[in-house]
Amino acid sequence: MGTPTPRAGFDAADTWVCACRHIRRQAFIETVKQQQLTTIDAVRQVTAINTSCGICYETVQSLLDEINGS
Numbered sequence: 001m002g003t004p005t006p007r008a009g010f011d012a013a014d015t016w017v018c019a020c021r022h023i024r025r026q027a028f029i030e031t032v033k034q035q036q037l038t039t040i041d042a043v044r045q046v047t048a049i050n051t052s053c054g055i056c057y058e059t060v061q062s063l064l065d066e067i068n069g070s
């Protein structure tokens with residue numbers, strides 16, 4: 001057995017931000033930038049992120065702050 005080979009086109013850095021809503025990091029970043037979203041309520045309304053179990057709150061808020069330079 002060796003090291004698993006990533007699938008073609010798979011980006012290991014493109015992790016889940018919200019598993020419940022199937023939203024990955026790159027898609028989230030692109031949506032936030034394109035739609036100039038600055039609050040967690042705004043991203044919830046547009047993407048439905050963080051509207052199920054809620055466990056992704058810190059990740060979503062942290063990434064949102066990072067994108068918006070807060």
Ligand code: FES
Pocket residue numbers: 017018019020021049050051052053054055056057
């Ligand atoms: S992981 Fe985001 S709401 Fe459950």
